Structures are given as structure tokens and as C-alpha cells.
Amino acid sequence: MKATHNVHNFLEQFWPSTVDGLALGSIYALIALGYTMVYGVLRLINFAHSEIFMIGTMAVIGALHALGVSSLYGGLGLVGFVIVLAFLAGLASGASAVVLELVAYRPLRKKGASRLAALISAIGASLFLQQLFARIVIPEAFDLPKEKGALPVQGHFVERDNVIEIGDLVISNDKLIIFVGAILMMVALDQFVNRTRLGRGIRATAQDPETAVLMGVNIDRIVTATFAIGGAMAGVAAALFMLRFEEAKFDVGFLLGIKAFTAAVLGGIGNLRGALAGGLVLGLVEMYGAALFGTQWQHVIAFSVLVLVLMFRPTGILGESLQQARA
Amino acid sequence: MERLGTLRRNKMRVTGAVAVSAVLALSAVGCGGGDDDKGSGGDGVTIGFLGDLTGENSGIVIPPKQGAQLAIDAYNATNPKVKITLKTYDSQGKGEQAVPLAKQAITKDKVVGMIGPAFSGESAQADPVLEEGKIPNISASATNAALSSNGWKFFHRMVANDNVQGAGVGTFIATTLKAKNVFIINDQSEYGKPLSQTVKAAAEKGGAKVTEDAIDPTASDYSAAVNKAKAAKPDAIFFAGYYAAGGKLIKQLREAGVKGRFLSGDGSLDKGLSAGAGGTNADGSLIACPCLIDPTGKAGEASKKFAEQYKAKFNAEPAIYSAEGYDAATAFIEAIKAGNTTAEKINEYLKTIDVAGVSKQIKFGANGDPAAEDVYIYEVKGGTLPLLGKASEAKVS
Structure with missing residues (x-):
């Protein structure tokens, strides 16, 4: 009886769950891009990416305060306003990601430090940025x-x-x-990576960094571009996130970052289209799971699905690596 | 993630307990004869205040701290024989920070009493440390019912527990509001989960049909719970959790078009609730609390006088638990006035204390719960939270 009750709930909430799952999944997907691109190029999990997202939300809320926005926007005005905010947040996040790479990763890379050292550096940078914002930046700025x-x-x-x-x-x-914003950004990025010279450089570096250097690719430039693009995507995600939740906090990126990283692994880490697939699937699975079994099981279901997928497809839904994302 | 957190906390608790017992054993050996000069130094004693002073729910911990400060400063101003120093410990509401701070208070600062820990979750972890250290503690705000059922001898609190609160508000929903269809959401915390169960039991007893769901307060998106609430079409929604999540929940419920009166417990009794909800979304919501916040003196002369003093000192109206924080400090002050300056003597005194406080009569049962069991209802109106009255008597427009 309980089971039929659950199924009844699920059917009743199917459409709202689908809409909310896709909206949440779109944000996961955009953040997941940053994880996936950096992993593709450097084989590094950039744990400070969740703070790059947080910086984007702060840029949005900072712009709202600076512009003194007190009226509510709806309809077409909202679209224009969101484009402006997304641009600002993308700029702030992209620039922060580039600085992050210069300070936290490049010195280690130049000295040929192990990947584990870079990983610890990533965790350190993440904590540093969180506390920096909580203790100094947020009180000062607001x-x-x-x-x-x-x-x-x-x-x-x-x-x-x-x-x-x-x-x-x-x-x-x-x-x-x-949803539409996230899909548009995805398509644009996919075209960029597949069609431009810089995109070709990124793919070449992901495939085989040494050969890429021999072919005249400037690795430092490629790495900088990768961080800038991944960061900008997190900034756009931040603007879309603010559109829905209108609230930012120093640790807003923590849970979202974990989920987005999960989405990246689920879709196949290193794979751009995988990030989109992983994000949307994760968002839907969370909402459907919550509707079926109760919201307290939301995270449990999401991670169970991750384990199941990885058992049968160890490289994720669409498989690993950036170079396979060719058109 | 939650799992990992618990594991880590458990591990910390175990090592914490081991460390404390080791320290205690050492100090017992070390200062067998020196125990006498511990409290009777003449120049004063230290009382601790432990709670979330900078975290996201600090809005319900700073007022009791200020209440305690008011009482102690007033006492010190009378130039007594034994002065009291109030030392604060910022746990950010986290058990893993509260435990080492409690140890520091016992071994390094040698407190003779502790006001706090403020929240139920951290209390469950830090109270055993205080118990082992034989430090009498009075929380102004930890309302989890199970805390008083551990047989702890040094545990006290200035508020009625969540069973009292839950029964009060559950009955209020079913009888005063006459809600037939109630949706209850908890935040899966040590505070929210049991509270939701007692509210549910009382509402069902009053004849209402109850549906339940939960949220993860660290997440931003509550749409799964919101969709369930929408499908249930409730007359009343009760949220068992803290205001930071409560505000966002109201916002998402109203935006999704969920009607029905929003109610919550003491964890949501803060202006932050309506700020988080945005606009007028939170207006008309009712918040229950076993605490008394009464700046206008509606409940009596004592609250009025307290409100005037509080305002003169902090340039703010008394807020949540400020009266309880004041009363907790008063309990320690009374003990010290009566000539008890060691932790154990103070604890003995607290068993028999029976004086009039601001929020209620200061008197404890054998398990540390207060003897008075009133629950009050407050209404959200813009950024303010005026008192409607006791849950058993309040009228709702």
C-alpha cells in the first residue's frame, strides 16, 4: 500500500519534478564544465572551482547592491538584466579562475610537483577563498x-x-x-572547442600534451584559457542560480560544487557533452527520487545512481576525455 | 557527506572523551591539595558562554549572550565580594568546535559554570564533556527533549523542551487554527526532527491529517519538498528547523503558489526569516517558542523593566532568548551570592533555586528542565515579531 502511495505521489509530482530537476541540473551542468575542462587538460580536480562559483554569486549580488536595484524585473526586461549580470559574473569568475591557476597551480606545475600536491593546493585554495570572503570581503563589500x-x-x-x-x-x-540559458552556453562552448584555433589547442593538449608542444601549442596559454572558460561558465551558472534563489553566502558553492563534480563524473569526466548529460540526469534523478521516496533520501539516491552507473560504465555515461567530444 | 560528518564527529567525541578523562585524571593527581584556592581567590570567578556567535544562525545566540552580559554587569556594578567574568566561546553552532572549546573552558579558563551550549546538536556533544568536568551548565536555548533524559547531573536549561513546545504548537494548529490538513517539514537536525514528530502527534490527536517531508538546510533548492506540499494542498504548514532555511523555504513555497498558513518553532523566531523570504512572503506566519520576548511588557512588569535596561545598554529591543540568557546568568549570580564559588557547590545550589526570573520562575526539575512550561505564539509582521500570547490563549486574526 505504501509503495502504491509512493508511485501515486510520483505521478502526481512528475511534471513539477521534471521542471525543477532540469532547472537544477542545468546549474549543475554549467558548474561541471569547469571541473571537466580542467581535468581534461591537466588531469587535476580543481576543488576550488566551487569558490569560483561563489565569487560569481558575489559579483551578482554586489552589482545588484551597487546599482541599487529595488524594483522587480519580469518578462523581457528580466532577460536583458540577466544577460548583463551573467556577463559581469562570468568576467569576475573567469578572472578569479585565471588568478587561482597562476597562484595555486602554475608554480607547482613548473616545478614538476606530483598531482597530489596540486590536489592539496586546490583544497587549500578552496578553504582560503571561503574564509577570505566570510571574514574580510563580504563584511567590507556590503x-x-x-x-x-x-x-x-x-x-x-x-x-x-x-x-x-x-x-x-x-x-x-x-x-x-x-534551462534555455544553460543549453545556449553549452552549444556555444561546444562549437568553440570544436571549431576555433584555441579550441583545437585545448583538445590537442588534452589528447597528448607533449606532442601538442612539439606542434607549437603554447601550453601555458591553453591552461590559462581553460581556466578562464571554465570559470566564466561557473560565473554564468552563478547568475542563473541567483535568478532563482536570490541569495549568496561564502559557502554557497560547497554542496553545489560536490554535486557538479558528481555530475561531471556521472557524464564522463573530461567530456563536455558528458557534463551536460550528467548535470541534467543528476538533477532529474534527485527530484524524481525525492518524489518517490521522500526528500530525506535525495542525496542518497543521487549518489546511489552514481555508483550504479560507474559499476556498469566506469568512465561515465558518455565516456572520458575531452578529445572524444569532436563533432 | 552527512555520513562522513557524523563519523568524524563520533571519532572526535571518542578522542575528546579520552582526552578529557586523561586531563582530569592528571589534574586530580596533581592538585589534590590545591583544590581549596580554586574558587576562593577572592578576586572573582569565571562563567562561560558557549554558542554560535558568528555563524549563520548567530541571530538567536547573540541576544542571550547580551542578556547574560546585562545581568553580570549589573551584579559586578554592586561591587560584590566575588566578581564574575563572562567569557565567550564561539562554537559557530558546530559540535566539533564546541567540544574542544568546552575542554578549554574547563582546563585552561577554569570556569565554575557555563551558559550554553546554545543549540541542541552541539549540546549533545559538548554536554558530556561538561558533565565529566563537573561544570554546571544552563542552556538558554537548547530545546531537544532527549537532552534531559541522559541522567546528567550538571545539565540545566532555561526553556521548556521540544516535547512541551511541539505539543503546544500542535494543539494550537489543530484547535485554535482549526487546520484539517497539515504539512510538516523538518530539517533533519537533532532539533528539527524530534520537534516535527511531537507536533505531528499533537496535531493528529487534535483531528488533523498530517503529511510529512524533509529538506537539507545546507542546500539552496527545496523544490522537492515544495512540490510535495503543493500536491498536499495544506491549510497549515509547520517547519521544524532554523530561520536561515525557513526564510528560503517560505519564499519557494509562496513562489510555487502553495497557500496555507506557515508556522514554525523557536529556531525560526528571528527577523532573518522574513528577510530570507523576501517582500511580504512571510507576513502572517506564526512562530511558536517556549521563550518570552516581550519588549512592550505585555506579559508583566518584570519583562518591561528588563526591556528598558536591555535597550539602554545595547540600543536594541530584547530578542529571542535574551530574557532566558539573563535568567541563566541570574541563576549563577544567585548561587554565587549565596556563597557558592566552586562548580560543585553551585550545582548543588541550582537544585534548590526558586526565584522569580524575567522569562519565568527560575526553578529546575531533577532532570534539569525548567518547572514552568509555557509556550508563546508570535506573528511575523514585516521585520517585527509581536507577541500574540500563550499558545493556549492566543487569538489569531
């Missing part, structure tokens, strides 16, 4: 007392309305923008 730096910063700017209503399928403007 004119708060020092002890309030760990509190969430809010800014309300979105007027929500339902743009699509077909029976149970109801999509609000913010969720639609998140």
Missing part, C-alpha cells in the same frame, strides 16, 4: 559588521510568473531562462 560575514546576502530582483502552463506542466520565467 558594509556589514565583521561577525556578519558568514550570513547570507540577499537581493530581490525577480518578478516571477508562469510563462508556460499546459495542464500539470507549469514553467515559471526564471526556470525557463535557466
